[in-house]
Amino acid sequence: MSELLKVPTMAEFMAAGKQPEVLFWVGCAGSFDDRAKKITKAFVKLLNKANVDFAVLGTEESCTGDPAKRAGNEFLFQMQAVTNIEVMNAYEIKTIVTTCPHCFNTIKNEYPGLGGDYRVMHHTQFLKSLLADGRLSIEGGQYKGKRITFHDPCYLGRANNVYEAPRDLIKKLDAELVEMKSCKSRGLCCGAGGAQMFKDAEPGNKEVNIERTEQALETKPEIIAAGCPFCNTMMTDGVKNKEKEGQIAVMDVAELIANAKDL
Amino acid sequence: MEYIPQILFAIALIVGIGYFARNVKKLTRNINLGRDVDANDNKSQRWKNMTMIALGQSKMVKRPIAGILHVIVYVGFVIINIEVLEIIIDGLTGNHRIFAPAGTIYDVLIASFEVLAFLVLVAVIAFWIRRNVIKLKRFLSAEMKGWPKNDGNIILYFEVVLMGLFLTMNATDYQLQLNGATGYTEAGLFPVSQFLLPLFDGLSNSTLIIVERTAWWLHILGILIFLNYLYFSKHLHILLAFPNTYYGKLKPKGQFDNLEAVTKEVKMMMDPNVDPFAAPPEGAETAMPAKFGASDVQDLSWLNLMNAYSCTECGRCTSECPANQTGKKLSPRKIMMDTRDRLEEVGKNIDSNKGEFKDDGKQLIGDYISHEELWACTSCNACVEACPISIDPLDIIVQMRQYLVMEQSAAPMELNNMMTNIENNGAPWPYNQMDRLNWKNEA
Numbered sequence: 001m002s003e004l005l006k007v008p009t010m011a012e013f014m015a016a017g018k019q020p021e022v023l024f025w026v027g028c029a030g031s032f033d034d035r036a037k038k039i040t041k042a043f044v045k046l047l048n049k050a051n052v053d054f055a056v057l058g059t060e061e062s063c064t065g066d067p068a069k070r071a072g073n074e075f076l077f078q079m080q081a082v083t084n085i086e087v088m089n090a091y092e093i094k095t096i097v098t099t100c101p102h103c104f105n106t107i108k109n110e111y112p113g114l115g116g117d118y119r120v121m122h123h124t125q126f127l128k129s130l131l132a133d134g135r136l137s138i139e140g141g142q143y144k145g146k147r148i149t150f151h152d153p154c155y156l157g158r159a160n161n162v163y164e165a166p167r168d169l170i171k172k173l174d175a176e177l178v179e180m181k182s183c184k185s186r187g188l189c190c191g192a193g194g195a196q197m198f199k200d201a202e203p204g205n206k207e208v209n210i211e212r213t214e215q216a217l218e219t220k221p222e223i224i225a226a227g228c229p230f231c232n233t234m235m236t237d238g239v240k241n242k243e244k245e246g247q248i249a250v251m252d253v254a255e256l257i258a259n260a261k262d263l
Numbered sequence: 264m265e266y267i268p269q270i271l272f273a274i275a276l277i278v279g280i281g282y283f284a285r286n287v288k289k290l291t292r293n294i295n296l297g298r299d300v301d302a303n304d305n306k307s308q309r310w311k312n313m314t315m316i317a318l319g320q321s322k323m324v325k326r327p328i329a330g331i332l333h334v335i336v337y338v339g340f341v342i343i344n345i346e347v348l349e350i351i352i353d354g355l356t357g358n359h360r361i362f363a364p365a366g367t368i369y370d371v372l373i374a375s376f377e378v379l380a381f382l383v384l385v386a387v388i389a390f391w392i393r394r395n396v397i398k399l400k401r402f403l404s405a406e407m408k409g410w411p412k413n414d415g416n417i418i419l420y421f422e423v424v425l426m427g428l429f430l431t432m433n434a435t436d437y438q439l440q441l442n443g444a445t446g447y448t449e450a451g452l453f454p455v456s457q458f459l460l461p462l463f464d465g466l467s468n469s470t471l472i473i474v475e476r477t478a479w480w481l482h483i484l485g486i487l488i489f490l491n492y493l494y495f496s497k498h499l500h501i502l503l504a505f506p507n508t509y510y511g512k513l514k515p516k517g518q519f520d521n522l523e524a525v526t527k528e529v530k531m532m533m534d535p536n537v538d539p540f541a542a543p544p545e546g547a548e549t550a551m552p553a554k555f556g557a558s559d560v561q562d563l564s565w566l567n568l569m570n571a572y573s574c575t576e577c578g579r580c581t582s583e584c585p586a587n588q589t590g591k592k593l594s595p596r597k598i599m600m601d602t603r604d605r606l607e608e609v610g611k612n613i614d615s616n617k618g619e620f621k622d623d624g625k626q627l628i629g630d631y632i633s634h635e636e637l638w639a640c641t642s643c644n645a646c647v648e649a650c651p652i653s654i655d656p657l658d659i660i661v662q663m664r665q666y667l668v669m670e671q672s673a674a675p676m677e678l679n680n681m682m683t684n685i686e687n688n689g690a691p692w693p694y695n696q697m698d699r700l701n702w703k704n705e706a
Contacts, residue, residue: 007703026699028690037702058700062689070642071678072556072664074522078683086533109518114526118481159517185648189585194642198681198691202639205590212585242548 005044009058010091020055022126023093026106027100028063029229035230035236038100042258043099043123049263050136054097060087063110064106071195078114085116095119095213097126100191101156101228101253108160122156124165124227124253131172140174141260148175148256149221151212151235152187153228173260178219188212190234197230213238217248224250234245265357272483279487285492290572293610297565306389309509312653317508322651326579329393332386336422339383340501343376343429352484363450373451377433380426381455387422394419401578404587406597411497411576418498425485432478434459434647435471436491443683444468447635503573504652511653517642519661522555556665560606563659567634570654571603580646581655586639592703593639595656601631628663636673637663 013020027185029036047054065080084107088096096118098104113181121129130136148170156162164183170177182188191201191208201207213235216224224239226232227253236250252260293370302309315321320337324330344600349362362369394402394415402415434456439447463471493499500507541576558561587594604629613620628634640660647655667673673680681691687694 005703007700009700026702028692031699031702032690032692032694037705040702056700059697061699062696063685063691065685068682068685068690069519070661070664070675071682072557072666072668073674073682074525074665075669076682078521078525079532079687080689082529082533105515105517110447110521114520145466154641154645155517155700158644158648160515177326186645189641189643189645191585191589193640195641195678195681196641199638199675199677201589202586202591202593202635204586204639208585208589208641209590256515 002193005041006048007056008091010055010060013055014091019092021053022023022095023088023091024054024255025064025096025098025100025103026056026058026061027103027229028099029233030099031061033229034231035233039099039229039232039252039254042252042263044253045258045263046130046136046254046261049192049261050130052130052135056126057087057091064103066102066106067195067198069106069110070193079112081114081116085111085114088118089209090117093118095121097121099123099125099229099252101153101159102230107156119259122162122165122227124156124169125162127254127257128165131169138172138257139260143173143175143223143256143260146173146175146222147178147220147226148173148223149178149180149216149219150183150225150227150253151180151190151216151231152184153226153231154187154189154193156227157187158185166225169253169257170225173256175223175256178221180215180219181208182215188215190228190231192230192234197233200237207238209234209238210241213242215234217242217244221248223256224248225253225256226250269355269357275484275487276351276354279484279490283490283494285689286491289610289614290494290499292613293571294565294568295604296374296561296606296609297563297568298561299565300564302566305513306336308513309359309511312511312513313505313509316651316653317504317512320651325649329577332389334387335379335382336390337384338611342379343383344407344418345372346376346429347483347486350479355369359446360389360448363448366686367448367564368376370452373433374454377453377455380429383422384426387426391416401582404578404581404594404596406594406600407576407578410637411600414496415544415576417492418496421485421492425482426491428478428485430456430459432475435463435475435478438463439468439471439475442468442471444472458659497574497576500573500575500652503569507569507573508653510569512647515674516647519658522665524555554666555669556667557659558628558664558666558670560602560609561620562666563602563662564629567602567655567659567662568606570656570659571599571606574599574603574654575601575652577651579649579651580654581643583645584648585641585645591636591639592633596659598632598636598656598659599654602627605631628666634662634667634673637667640664 008061010023012049026040030040062084063080065077066083068080069077096107098107098120104120104122107116107118111118123136127136136211150166150170151162167177189208189211216235224235226235231248239245239248239250282515315695320330320334323333349360352361353359393399433453436447437453437456437626438460440449463474493502554562574596576596577594584593584595609620637660640657642657644657647657684691684693
């Protein structure tokens, strides 16, 4: 657990005259949010374990502009996008992996029109490819037989039709994957998307994350798995609100795999 | 004298279709008030989508009960229209059941129309019960009060009456055939209307002919009236579902358009070689849009406007919306209905002002759709996914947010803070960009 993480930057790769196989786009939540940083580290441990030649942009990374765009600030979004694209094109980035579905969606779908063409993968897709290539193995470990329900992030699922990669990984843990009544293309939002993460909700009779947490609790899970740092926060808050944090953990798929391997 | 029915029929047909054509022209004019966007790429995928989603009803059956009932009414509507073709030819030529020589094929056709008519009746009654007795939640939302509720029921009554007339027409025709009345040669199989025969027991041939003719006339007149009702109703979806699914979004749902006008500005700002004080080149003024985002229907794209006319207010979008489910004001269905209602208002304004829109001091934002509704959206795409005919309420919401933010600086305060943070330090929170990699060394 205490072994030092190897996190090379693009600048270091360039100085050494080398090119990594993939850029890990950490994202703002993954860089600054205490809960999300744990996901970042778990994913890096897996990358290290699989000997993936990756790099991060580090201090050269900046917000993709997703929350600005969803809030309606197209100027700010495009300023961010063009700046990021300039940096990545200068480094001749080809492939990007990210632990955030919002960054994933924005870079994959909205950057090409502004001059940024990359192959973009969500970390669950990337981990699945490592598995397929025999570079990473998954053991059930402490999660063997556990009831796990997966909450689909809107920007991974409906927005980009990625439903199976995270589920395939969970199944590899020998865990019992249980589905909520609304899942996959009909999965209910956690309430954070569209820049809602950064503001109070409009008046209503319930918070969206509470509604979604209740749906998750109906499956009587031991773990609620997520694939997005924002969903993770919303579901964690929901579980706390229901005073279930003692029994039910909210974990990213990458964390589950890293923990199962005792990394 | 003997041509009078044919002349009357031709007049009814011309008036009915003519008035409808006039309204279709108006409808097209209104849709074209929208911004021009190109949606003609990837034609093969578009045809496939239309075939699967509109013709094949693939999204309707995601909710099995409503879906199957709808498929019955839809198939009934399409197939029974073959009968309308015969009615029109008969009406214009003064024949009776002109397709009858087709023999067995005709028997099978008439029999299947009858079975479908019966099934449509059953389905329509089930729909009515769902709306008025079971009171499904999605039919009771605030936006469904008044006209939308009546509209839904009127359509159902129309269908009951039309099917009833069709079966009455067949039953009396069958009785006349059995009686050997002149002009009523034996043709067709009547598996459903034969059970109506006791109703006409003991009536003379002349009375039966009056009933048969009346039912025949009311049936075709009813169809013409119903055709013309479409324009004033949510029921337009029976036509617009086809272009709407053809022009539906092909890109991933998460991909929002990048505003071209903004791209130009941003590129200019980022280009060190641009002289900020240079006079704009000739014609540059017109290249810039009058405003960013949308505050009224004319700012939306023609696709958004066609979406609005296509909406049949089923409410699947609203019932899947996380904001709506948790009691917020936002209802994606209301967004579509408001857009249509405002567009109709603008259209009428143009009609009464000699083809020019005269400012009426109103707009879609504020007068129809509140800021509160717009800011409640999580952009989760559940509404887009739920729509059985590829309507995209989210696209309208985002364009209106763009107007609020870029033209009015009217975002909620917390969002302004978030955006200021991104501008200043490249993250939605007030952390220093230079600290982005600190996590690496934290325990």
